[in-house]
Amino acid sequence: MSDNGWLRMIEENPGHSDWYIERFRSMEADGQDLAGEVRFVDAMAPRGAWILDAGCGPGRVGGRLAALGHQVVGVDIDPVLIAAAEREHPGPTWLARDLAELDLASDGVRARFDVIVSAGNVMTFLDPATRRTVLQRLAAHLAPDGRLAVGFGAERGYDFDEFLADAAAAGLRDELRLSTWDLRPFRASSTFLVAVMATDSPS
DSSP states (O other), rough: OOOOOOHHHHHHHHTHHHHHHHHHHHHHHHTTTOOOHHHHHHHOOOOEEEEEEETTTTTHHHHHHHHOOOOOOOOOOSSHHHHHHHHHHHSSSEEOOOOOOOOOOTTOOOEEEEEEEEOTTTTSSSSSHHHHHHHHHHTTTEEEEEEEEEESSSSSSOOOHHHHEEEETTTTEEEEESTTTTTOOOOOOOOOOEEEEESSSSO
């Protein structure tokens, strides 16, 4: 039985996905800056890069990256969020998939990416039993010189040190740690982690 936190929230509140979609629409309408992750990833990527948005939700990050000219594939476990991404951000490939079972080659999609981004606290919603598996699947989808950017907050059930240990066990090398998507340094007191990683042994 999966203990995925997002699926548990939907089971407890079937309207949660629609609320989440509307939340970000309202934030955008209010003029809030929702593009921090996009600027970060775009700076990492070559022009026209292949980018995987892992846990893409309704396409907030991946849709903007596609508008900048990147080749984007977005994956999320929630089909309601994927449907919203397809409506609001046509162009990228949006797929309802479990990251723990990710195998994009079997979907006929390019299997290696220049950048993989996992924003929006995605890591903290994973079933704890699948965390290392998800990191292994993401590592397997990186191009030889590709990089993975992960961001999530503290006190959400996934300790930063535990995440870094899981990533190392999945064959990912820790290259950079920040406390925000706008490049502020990571400190022992930081309540948010942005980790940039690469595969341990590029192939």
